[in-house]
Amino acid sequence: MEYSGWVESGNLIPNAYPKVEWSKEATSLIDGGWGWGQSASYLATETVIASARKYGTATVVLSRTNHVGRLGEYVDLISQAGMMGIAFCNTGGPIVAPFGGVKRVLGTNPYAWSIPGADNYNYVLDFSTAVVAAGKIILAGMSGESIEPGSLIDKNGQPTTNAADLADGGSLLAFGGHKGSGLSVLIDLAAGILSGNMPAAISDSGFGNGTIFMAVDISRYATPELFRSVASKFEAIMHNAGKPDSVLMPGEFEYKTKLDREVAGISVSSGVRENILEIAEKYGVDPLNLREISRK
């Protein structure tokens, strides 16, 4: 219920339109107007593609925006246009301890990177710089499950697999030791300062996603045919590097999941379903036949 809750609390202005605040050569700034992060991100994506088409490469910073959703979606669109896409954002509310530390300093600051693929899908990498999402730990805590070792420390900085330690002042860990922690630090500073959102530990609002989008038009350096042909050979080598189906290209799992869901539909947990129905009733909108489907 986060999105509707943000609207109710006034943090998200549902009828705000994002706009291009300024464009100067290959750089632009988008003002999200504190509306939906998704519509602001689509505008940023269109802008970075058009600008990279003209200048060969482009950078767009997105400011004053709420949760942007899944970054992989935007870099995928950039690669759909024949380009390499990079997107990263800082997230409000420190919950990750930096490498070597005990206290929460960083958000879960995701990073996404995409290039065109050989065939049906682009090679989209999209990850949180935390080992696991905070949501997964909270869910594990609710169901009494223990957490994967190496994901969490307690308030004293000791490694723990007890999900309850997060609520008791613990911190998530960054993936990959000092490397993932370093990525998170640079995302927080670069995206935080350039967007004006500020790093999570400094921001007053503790809210929003300062986001940077970058694109490079691959056709300046290689024809789409060459790129696809090399990618195709590379993909075959990857698929042959282990047991069948054990090695995947970035984005391959998500592509297959999408194909499955186009046939079987998207399953949601009963908790999420109840949330959707509750909000739909509250606002008097069509609940997408969820109640109907759930009866079958």
Add this chain to the structure above:
Amino acid sequence: MEYSGWVESGNLIPNAYPKVEWSKEATSLIDGGWGWGQSASYLATETVIASARKYGTATVVLSRTNHVGRLGEYVDLISQAGMMGIAFCNTGGPIVAPFGGVKRVLGTNPYAWSIPGADNYNYVLDFSTAVVAAGKIILAGMSGESIEPGSLIDKNGQPTTNAADLADGGSLLAFGGHKGSGLSVLIDLAAGILSGNMPAAISDSGFGNGTIFMAVDISRYATPELFRSVASKFEAIMHNAGKPDSVLMPGEFEYKTKLDREVAGISVSSGVRENILEIAEKYGVDPLNLREISRK
């Protein structure tokens, strides 16, 4: 003795000059002429800075070059110019197995990222996408030490801490599971194809570093004063997030090491010292008083 060996084998043309092959708006291609990767990388760095000064952001691809050295050095120079710098390259000779795989597909494909710092040094992140460098495993094997768990698999894909398993058909692992492996895949494809160097598993030569440099002029979005002031606050929060000296900013360790070495000199292993002296004698050049110093 790798560098002089490459000159002797004809892979490295020592008197080749790198040149800007073409520049078009915010994109350029540098032809390294198969000379020293370092001089080609300095030209690429100067080019990406000048281009980003004009267009706000820029991308430069470096082709036909030998080993570029430490990428952190170039992004550090980009940040010295008040910019965010990104550099990554693919490396010849597959030695890393992709996540979930057994066979060698990827090089150690490093990634570097830098932003200006608060004070005396820039925040420079520079890492191999392999858990550890192949050189460290070879050294451990020579001295009979065991390897950090999670760095290496044997030829059957089983985790091992026995360094000798690398020479026996084993593979290094990528850092951070599927996340680091995905970064390595995208580096290999993007830098490999755009530079013409080709991904390691496809390249005929098994040689050279296809490299991409990117820069964003931060002053388009934030004044240097604002950037420094926020970075300074952030750095203080980081340093306070654990025990004294336990949490470092990216590049801080390298900066302190540099200060130490400016006073104490650079210590080299006896093996490296002997190599340098041997090559100096062979080519009749001044051996930097290494013999003298080693006698003290």
